[in-house]
Amino acid sequence: MSLLSRPIRAFRRPPDVAVDTVLAAAVFLAQLAPFTTMREPWSPALYAPILGASLPLLLRRRAPLAVMVAVLVAVPLYDLIGGGPSQPIWYGWLVAVYTVADRSPRAHRLAGCGITVLSTFLVVRPGSLDTAVRGTAIWLAAYALGRAAALRRERAADLEERAVRLERERRLEAERAAERERTRIARDMHDVLAHAVSLMVVQAESGPLVVRSDPDRAEAAFDAIAASGRDAMGQLRRMLGLLKDGEDARDPQPTLAGLPDLAGRVGETGLRVSLTVTGDPAALRPDVDVAAYRIVQEALTNTVKHAGADRVDVALTWEDDALRITVTDDGRGPGAAGRPGGRGLVGVRERAAACGGDAAFGPAPGGRGARVEARLPLGAGA
Known part of the structure; x- marks a missing residue:
């Protein structure tokens, strides 16, 4: 079972490096898709901003804000070089915004928002209000998704921590309950044994002294020893039954x-x-x-x-x-x-x-x- 569970867990959650590699490759191919419908020749220099908007995603988990800045620097270069097809969406920029919202501290998130707002009109084509509004809406959606993912992960971590804490408290309470039960049983066994043995010792010491002079009293002493022993055995059997799993030990306690x-x-x-x-x-x-x-x-x-x-x-x-x-x-x-x-x-x-x-x-x-x-x-x- 353990040999099968490891590959299953790996399939369900692949390594972060593999995810980021596939994501960067997918973004690179998506940015190249408009070139497949273009009949005119284009400058090979256009590959540079596309690579600049894709390859930094390999490091998005380590430095989210730096990756977002690198992508925002690469995107305007595409328009500056010119001669290429129009890019409807810069996917690398959206992934970078999502990552900043998901994994960056509050100060970095605020800085990322400011940089994004200032660079919005550099990312989209100038002069198009419709494009600017659409780009801003897409950016807000990416940011909102990133924050939702972060909050969900924090919530899952809190629940896991709470579960661990509750399990630890449950285990400690079980140990305390077991300790209390051991103390109670030890106290009961002390009471039973000390009482019974004390009576038996006193009777055993007095029996030989009167065995010839008063046989009836000696016989009564030995009967008392036997009765005390039987009573102690019965109570000990009941208490020891409490220590055995599955044994019915519901004999009444003395009152x-x-x-x-x-x-x-x-x-x-x-x-x-x-x-x-x-x-x-x-x-x-x-x-x-x-x-x-x-x-x-x-x-x-x-x-x-x-x-x-x-x-x-x-x-x-x-x-x-x-x-x-x-x-x-x-x-x-x-x-x-x-x-x-x-x-x-x-x-x-x-x-x-x-x-x-x-x-x-x-x-x-x-x-x-x-x-x-x-x-x-x-x-x-x-």
């Missing part, structure tokens, strides 16, 4: 409705979890609902992993225009040895900000423990 179950799983580690709801619950946008669940999940995960706490309180407060989430534990406070800050708490702030809200974390009131607080707007336009 506030799943908080009691989340609190129950965390409570199986031995941590006492309290969940309280204040105010009248309102409908949430899907992204806000998911963010609320993930914020509570990350706060509980952080407590299980680092706080060394005995109790954690989760409070949902429904306000007129926002949902306020507060998670408070009685363990080691933020900044204490053994409780480092992590990517998860940064993710809490990012999730809240993505929904138009905000989040903060610091020591709990009274100086013991830590507190994570987030405020998520309820409005549809948040």
Whole structure:
């Protein structure tokens, strides 16, 4: 296909040199056409002005104004030499005028117009008003065609530049969207893995301690490990499905409705979890609902992993225009040895900000423990 497309493109748009060569030859032959009907002998010197009005066209793209001046100098010589047939139209002059209008800057175009107006009565035969008017009309037509071609080319260049710019912007927006999606998936995977692995580690550490003294509790710990693993695998399978083309990954995301179950799983580690709801619950946008669940999940995960706490309180407060989430534990406070800050708490702030809200974390009131607080707007336009 590529071997055929190159000759096709070359045929559709030949080189500029070839076009100008053919054009100069055509103008030369057109100016010689009147000699074919002339019976009287003519002076060979008449070929000089005809060549002078034709050959400069080979350079019309490089120096349009200079070519037009050269043609205007050659045309009056034809009348000065005399003895030849009348030339109805000097085609080389019209081509030169067209080229100046098409390819010259504004200053050169104005100069060309002035030169053309002054030389009009030199180009046509003197004493003929009709010829002068006809020559002026033909010159204006050639100039108008040249300007139309220039404007059309500028318009095509503008459209091409706009298309390139739009394509570049579309590509950049696609890259930004992909980056946002990667960040979201990474954040979700962190939340799922950190929560599940933390619960599994705590249960795995407590299981061997009670396997002989309290077999029922040990069995419950191992069941909790298996349940956490299955839940993590299910959520990871859903998120990884988003990365595969053509896979239907429309399983529902976790929402506030799943908080009691989340609190129950965390409570199986031995941590006492309290969940309280204040105010009248309102409908949430899907992204806000998911963010609320993930914020509570990350706060509980952080407590299980680092706080060394005995109790954690989760409070949902429904306000007129926002949902306020507060998670408070009685363990080691933020900044204490053994409780480092992590990517998860940064993710809490990012999730809240993505929904138009905000989040903060610091020591709990009274100086013991830590507190994570987030405020998520309820409005549809948040």
